[in-house]
Amino acid sequence: MLERILITGAGGQGVILLGRLLASSAVEHIPHITFFPSYGAEVRGGTSVCQVILSAKEIASPLSETFDSILVMNQISLENVIRQMKKNCLVLVNSSLCKIPPVSSKVVSVDATRLADNLGDTRVANFIMLGAYLAAKPVVTPLQAEKSIRELLAGKNMSLIELNIKAFRTGLES
Amino acid sequence: MATRVLMTGNDAIGEAAIRAGCDAYYGYPITPQNEITAFMALHMPENNRVFIQAESEISAINMVFGTAAAGKRAMTSSSSPGISLKQEGISFLAGAELPAVIVNVQRGGPGLGNIAPSQSDYFQATKGGGHGDYHQIVLAPDSVQEMHDLTILAFKLAGKYRTPVMILTDGRLGQMMEPLILYKGTPPPMQRKAWAVNGAINRKPNFIRSLYLVEGELETLNIKLQKKYAGIRQKEIRCEKRLTQDCEVLLVAYGTSARIAKGAIASVRAAGIRAGLLRPITLWPFPYDAIARIAKHVKGVLVVEMSSGQMLEDVKLAVNGHVPVFFEGRMGGGVPLESSIVKKIKSISRRKIMTGH
Numbered sequence: 001m002l003e004r005i006l007i008t009g010a011g012g013q014g015v016i017l018l019g020r021l022l023a024s025s026a027v028e029h030i031p032h033i034t035f036f037p038s039y040g041a042e043v044r045g046g047t048s049v050c051q052v053i054l055s056a057k058e059i060a061s062p063l064s065e066t067f068d069s070i071l072v073m074n075q076i077s078l079e080n081v082i083r084q085m086k087k088n089c090l091v092l093v094n095s096s097l098c099k100i101p102p103v104s105s106k107v108v109s110v111d112a113t114r115l116a117d118n119l120g121d122t123r124v125a126n127f128i129m130l131g132a133y134l135a136a137k138p139v140v141t142p143l144q145a146e147k148s149i150r151e152l153l154a155g156k157n158m159s160l161i162e163l164n165i166k167a168f169r170t171g172l173e174s
Numbered sequence: 175m176a177t178r179v180l181m182t183g184n185d186a187i188g189e190a191a192i193r194a195g196c197d198a199y200y201g202y203p204i205t206p207q208n209e210i211t212a213f214m215a216l217h218m219p220e221n222n223r224v225f226i227q228a229e230s231e232i233s234a235i236n237m238v239f240g241t242a243a244a245g246k247r248a249m250t251s252s253s254s255p256g257i258s259l260k261q262e263g264i265s266f267l268a269g270a271e272l273p274a275v276i277v278n279v280q281r282g283g284p285g286l287g288n289i290a291p292s293q294s295d296y297f298q299a300t301k302g303g304g305h306g307d308y309h310q311i312v313l314a315p316d317s318v319q320e321m322h323d324l325t326i327l328a329f330k331l332a333g334k335y336r337t338p339v340m341i342l343t344d345g346r347l348g349q350m351m352e353p354l355i356l357y358k359g360t361p362p363p364m365q366r367k368a369w370a371v372n373g374a375i376n377r378k379p380n381f382i383r384s385l386y387l388v389e390g391e392l393e394t395l396n397i398k399l400q401k402k403y404a405g406i407r408q409k410e411i412r413c414e415k416r417l418t419q420d421c422e423v424l425l426v427a428y429g430t431s432a433r434i435a436k437g438a439i440a441s442v443r444a445a446g447i448r449a450g451l452l453r454p455i456t457l458w459p460f461p462y463d464a465i466a467r468i469a470k471h472v473k474g475v476l477v478v479e480m481s482s483g484q485m486l487e488d489v490k491l492a493v494n495g496h497v498p499v500f501f502e503g504r505m506g507g508g509v510p511l512e513s514s515i516v517k518k519i520k521s522i523s524r525r526k527i528m529t530g531h
Contacts, residue, residue: 020180020351023180023351024180027178027179027180027353028178032352033180033351033352033353034350034351034352035180035350035351035352036346036349036350036351037349039205039206039289039345039349057440058436058440059433060433060434060435060436060437060438060440060512061433061434061437061509061512062346062350062352063346063509
């Protein structure tokens with residue numbers, strides 16, 4: 001298998017956490033994994049990008065030029081990556097904050113930010129996106145993802161962990 | 175199978191240093207190596223070790239000198255401009271024959287450059303960035319697993335040879351996350367350091383220095399150092415060979431560039447072109463002989479680097495004019511593309527070789 005995922009959104013939307021979580025969910029059963037964040041002189045409110053590659057074979061570069069899936073959290077980021085949305089690519093857009101792009105990719109719209117608001121915290125939109133992505137492409141099982149959420153948030157208060165799990169399940173069923 | 179964990183390359187270095195028994199870490203912030211300093215700030219005190227954020231890079235390397243002189247294991251890390259500042263200290267460590275581990279998570283240069291990954295500090299690392307006739311051992315990981323494993327090795331080699339050891343990596347390997355298996359062994363045992371300045375109880379005072387003014391003394395030290403370096407050249411050369419048995423095009427690359435070269439080789443092999451890779455793991459000592467042996471049966475050699483061609487010079491020395499040596503590189507934070515490497519391999523493989531000479 002080879003799954004190259006690009007995740008992008010506004011700084012603060014949890015793009016990096018979403019990528020790290022996806023990568024760590026795969027550690028037990030996918031042989032080769034890379035996670036690469038955009039790092040650098042980023043400013044608050046700027047764009048945040050990361051790439052996750054899951055592969056049966058060795059990964060040469062953690063940065064890909066073509067993607068099997070693209071997850072987009074806001075409109076500015078969407079415009080930055082619209083040219084990457086090729087025919088065989090699955091695109092998930094946070095339709096609360098993005099227009100549906102006119103591309104040849106298969107586009108799944110997820111009302112992530114609104115659903116997150118309904119759960120009481122706009123910040124969990126990222127895990128709603130993760131749930132929706134895994135529903136469309138089950139590269140890891142929901143159980144593995146939930147285990148990773150608990151591990152990643154270990155030490156935080158229980159209600160926060162449960163809220164994130166709930167967000168993930170909401171996305172899975174959306 | 176042992177449990178794998180997901181970590182950034184920078185964190186994997188920090189974790190390895192602690193597992194290797196690093197007694198003290200001194201650092202000063204600079205991107206893209208900040209995760210090492212942050213990791214050590216959190217975890218060194220937890221393990222009852224010393225962490226100090228120094229007031230400058232120069233201060234940090236001299237704190238390393240002090241710790242090493244007292245017979246303890248010390249490490250510092252930085253990125254290119256910060257490593258330039260440490261060069262005087264590294265020369266002093268070499269002169270005083272003190273063990274130390276220095277990590278360079280390279281970024282684009284010259285000057286303050288940028289924060290993108292680079293391999294343009296090869297000359298500085300391998301040819302003696304400071305003054306004087308010295309070498310440091312230079313290790314070049316190409317995965318997060320190796321960032322970890324080679325840090326363990328760095329402490330072993332530093333202690334064994336009483337010499338500074340540098341881990342020469344780059345921003346991409348530092349920032350990326352990959353699964354790895356953590357070192358489970360115990361820290362290598364600390365031999366009694368009869369030379370350390372750690373309290374002269376029931377013995378004559380020790381004296382650690384790199385200043386030798388009496389005529390002939392400094393030459394004697396240099397002869398001793400060169401003898402030590404000859405031993406390191408004999409015993410410590412490490413490299414990875416991939417598909418070099420039957421190759422007609424030999425690639426030579428290290429670190430991030432080697433990763434991309436591996437991708438290029440897999441893709442041309444699928445098209446029936448026999449390319450292979452020699453990846454130096456030690457950049458000093460350099461695997462001249464291993465390259466020379468393979469170069470005997472290839473049409474050409476291709477060096478891939480994130481620089482204007484620095485390791486290229488060592489590869490040319492190794493090949494010694496036997497076959498042409500080509501170069502594919504990017505500078506200033508650029509990273510070579512797999513597609514451009516593939517193109518170069520293809521053009522080398524089409525070369526006609528004169529036979530019967």
